[in-house]
Amino acid sequence: MDDHHHHSHDHHHGHDHSELSDIELRVRALESILVEKGYVDPAAIDVLVETYETKVGPRNGGKVVAKAWADPSYRDWLRKDATAAIASLGFTGRQGEHMVAVENTPQEHNMVVCTLCSCYPWPVLGLPPVWYKSAPYRSRAVIDPRGVLKEFGVELPETTRIRVWDSTAEIRYLVLPMRPEGTQGWSEEALADLVTRDSMIGTGLALRPDQMVAA
Template sequence: MEARVKALETILVDKGLVDPAALDAIIDTYETKIGPRNGARVVAKAWADPAYAARLKADATAAIAELGFTGRQGEHMVAVFNDAETHHLVVCTLCSCYPWSVLGLPPVWYKSAPYRSRAVLDPRGVLAEFGLVLDPAVQVRIWDSTAEIRYLVIPQRPAGTEGWSEEALADLVTRDAMIGTGVALVPDSLRAGVALP
């Protein structure tokens, strides 16, 4: 695969169709400048601001663009909200479609054949391998990303975070929680039952 990509790149560069420096700039942007913190800000705002959550539900592309997150691989976004009854999980069964504008580049496992097939065939088994064991009563819904639509999971807000700033809330939102292979972090202070300042 690597050799085929290299061969294709060489042809495109030779024909003057792509500029290697431009390719490097794009890759660097998504590798180092755009990452899952963008998505975490979207989730935190949805938790803190019900009107924003409603806009996100109605038109995720526009609501995410309000925060300035637009661009490649994020043109048509759909936000799916976890609740007490339903847990959402995102996969691309065909390849590796992923919402770059909010999560950056996909992790290696997201692109692997075992994840792509098993997320559909045995989602609870896959989730357990990520350390996430759901109540059997919770329904798991799988969303298959495509070149046209990219999904962002909005995890449930951890209990006891009422009144937290969006910045503090965003720290609880992991990349995996936004793919659905995890849930939002529970702050240690909450776990220990210690009152927060």
């Protein structure tokens, strides 16, 4: 197998269509043939991925969020120029994608949809959850975000507005969750442990200190 195979196709990144990298094409090709021939069950693959993805390499977003909580000037920078503020911690995407941080407040909750192609900023957030790739999630999140959040166990006050952000190939979003109560004086390292992946895509909240699993 030639690892250096390159497609002659034009790899431009537009809004109008989706894109898979060469390596993603290889994995999808292999999996789809194995499924057709009855060697693997796609649902079983999803379960395996979900089982192992709990321990994912880069989930640098937690450090970004913790720093923003602890350092107001960093938070301002993150809100103005998330790409640069995130890069300053040494976390950069492969394609130099543009990051935007959206901040949750008591008045407004942010939620990100669409991770179907290569839009999902995994160097920052870790692997996307399997359910996130499903069409129903995306369409329902746009139509009924409050209902979708409720299914994730998140009930927000009626007065909190919910904004839904659709990632594109050029812009990826990071939700800056609200800092939990009772964490005054915590180190950035301890704070980062409260930041879940779901809280950074807006389908969850940051953990409260009493929700921390005793390590």
